[in-house]
Amino acid sequence: MYMYLPIALTSVNYLVVMGLGLGVGLLSGLFGVGGGFLMTPLLMMIGIPPTIAAATDANQIVAASASGTISHWRLGNVDFKMGLYLLIGGFAGGAAGVQVIKILRASGGADFLIKMTYVVMLGLVGSFMFVESLNAMHKNKKAPAATAPTAAPKQKKGGFFAALPMQTYFEKSGVTHSALVPLFLGTFVGVLAAIMGVGGGFLMVPVMIYMLRMPMHVVVGTSLFQILFTCIEVTYLQAYSNHTVDFMLALLLLIGSVFGAQIGTVLGRKLHGDQLKILLSIIVLAVTVKIILELVLEPSILLSYAGGH
Amino acid sequence: MKRTLMNSPRYLAVAAIVLLGLAILPVPAAQALTCSVTPDNIPITFTYHGAQLSITGQSASTDDLVVTITSEPADTALKYKEKVGGLVWMKKGSLEFKDAPRVYLLHSTADLDRILGPADRNQYLLGYDALRGHIRIEDSAGNPADGKWFDEYLKFKKEENVYNVQEGTVVRTHGEAGNTYKVDVAWPYQAPPGIYTVEVLAARDGNVVDRASTHFEVKSTGMVAALSKMAFDQAGLYGIMAVVIALLAGLAVGAIFKKGGGSH
Numbered sequence: 001m002y003m004y005l006p007i008a009l010t011s012v013n014y015l016v017v018m019g020l021g022l023g024v025g026l027l028s029g030l031f032g033v034g035g036g037f038l039m040t041p042l043l044m045m046i047g048i049p050p051t052i053a054a055a056t057d058a059n060q061i062v063a064a065s066a067s068g069t070i071s072h073w074r075l076g077n078v079d080f081k082m083g084l085y086l087l088i089g090g091f092a093g094g095a096a097g098v099q100v101i102k103i104l105r106a107s108g109g110a111d112f113l114i115k116m117t118y119v120v121m122l123g124l125v126g127s128f129m130f131v132e133s134l135n136a137m138h139k140n141k142k143a144p145a146a147t148a149p150t151a152a153p154k155q156k157k158g159g160f161f162a163a164l165p166m167q168t169y170f171e172k173s174g175v176t177h178s179a180l181v182p183l184f185l186g187t188f189v190g191v192l193a194a195i196m197g198v199g200g201g202f203l204m205v206p207v208m209i210y211m212l213r214m215p216m217h218v219v220v221g222t223s224l225f226q227i228l229f230t231c232i233e234v235t236y237l238q239a240y241s242n243h244t245v246d247f248m249l250a251l252l253l254l255i256g257s258v259f260g261a262q263i264g265t266v267l268g269r270k271l272h273g274d275q276l277k278i279l280l281s282i283i284v285l286a287v288t289v290k291i292i293l294e295l296v297l298e299p300s301i302l303l304s305y306a307g308g309h
Numbered sequence: 310m311k312r313t314l315m316n317s318p319r320y321l322a323v324a325a326i327v328l329l330g331l332a333i334l335p336v337p338a339a340q341a342l343t344c345s346v347t348p349d350n351i352p353i354t355f356t357y358h359g360a361q362l363s364i365t366g367q368s369a370s371t372d373d374l375v376v377t378i379t380s381e382p383a384d385t386a387l388k389y390k391e392k393v394g395g396l397v398w399m400k401k402g403s404l405e406f407k408d409a410p411r412v413y414l415l416h417s418t419a420d421l422d423r424i425l426g427p428a429d430r431n432q433y434l435l436g437y438d439a440l441r442g443h444i445r446i447e448d449s450a451g452n453p454a455d456g457k458w459f460d461e462y463l464k465f466k467k468e469e470n471v472y473n474v475q476e477g478t479v480v481r482t483h484g485e486a487g488n489t490y491k492v493d494v495a496w497p498y499q500a501p502p503g504i505y506t507v508e509v510l511a512a513r514d515g516n517v518v519d520r521a522s523t524h525f526e527v528k529s530t531g532m533v534a535a536l537s538k539m540a541f542d543q544a545g546l547y548g549i550m551a552v553v554i555a556l557l558a559g560l561a562v563g564a565i566f567k568k569g570g571g572s573h
Binding site for chain 1: 532
């Protein structure tokens, strides 16, 4: 039942760890998020030091997102072109974010500002998604025939986005954008993710849905594709420079998560885009509430090892 | 004069014998204190989940005993949370806990403050109050921190199972083998690999009168040792291995599901 972890230097119940992997893998196959925001604190709860929890989770997400990407790709749900632009932006944003954080930290009190900004953003995005998908579901019920022209109002955004150079057609997503748009949005999420120390899936997915106007199922596949590469980079860098990847822990997690990702993908096929959106918005709101509670309630223990969020 | 001179050596001899007798007489009670631990080597394998230690030895029948298991004192930096703006709890900075053992387990025959005076408890670092006086807590600027952080430190360490004080758990037996003592200690798996010191102190009339000590080692072996060595010595290769295996596992399971998924 127990396995000793050579880097975390602690012993864990492997059934519990595999179960965690299964649950978070399911979320990732379903919604295209890495799930680090849930996994890292859960691992810390079972006694894994924060830095090792975060780095090892990235290693596990490599497996889950590879598993999810391949099955979404077979379903035609991965927009490689869009993913690539977002990825380039994300890499640049990540590097910039690390610099921003240094400047902010030096000015003091920045942690508070960053956390509050993040909470407000998550809360807004979650609420907006919830209301929007609820409305969409109502509309679909009233007029099931009128599903085809959903693309029409999307063209209204036109204006600024349409005036940008380098307009490109993204075939899989069926949208036309300037290549600068995904590059910029990727950078933006990358900066935030680096500052918050998380993968950014919870922000990237809504950005793809509402700002890039991609269909929900393509969003999930493309997001997973993008996360896969981000997490490969993070895993390698953490292992190389910080020695914080516990391979055995990652192995236990990924045994659960690769299957979870498959189940999530299959489940996702059975749900409508709006149903997926509303479920995701509930999770985003739950995460928001969790962060607020963590901030407001007095922690039972005021000391911790360095690292984590 | 002669007689007294003649008598005096005899008298001295008798006096010496009496004195010697007095000195020897308590010896059966004041057995030399000994201490041994089994096992003295704890290997860490993948199935390791802590260990059961047995600490035994001989002691004087009337002495009270205190057994400690500690690691070398070290400086530990921990992040601390404080309320910011009267509303939210945030990590504010880090505190340095200086000269603090990473592991501190204590067992005794009776309540510490009954068997030892405060001076000896402080001198030999016995009990949490003694540790409170010994561990220095500094903020990142090197200023001494508030005493409440020692309480938080204790809470943190107790949660990890690496600080523990259990009074009245050392059992003494008086039999043909002499006066022996024994205490069983549940060794926490959270304690990192390293060499640990077991020390037993005999207390009489509120003072420490004898000490004995021994060591044991907790050490990773086999694959556990190989993996942790690789993570540090060949970090690049280790990172590539971690990525490749995760990728292969993900793709393989994706491929298996393709077959299964295609059929239904």
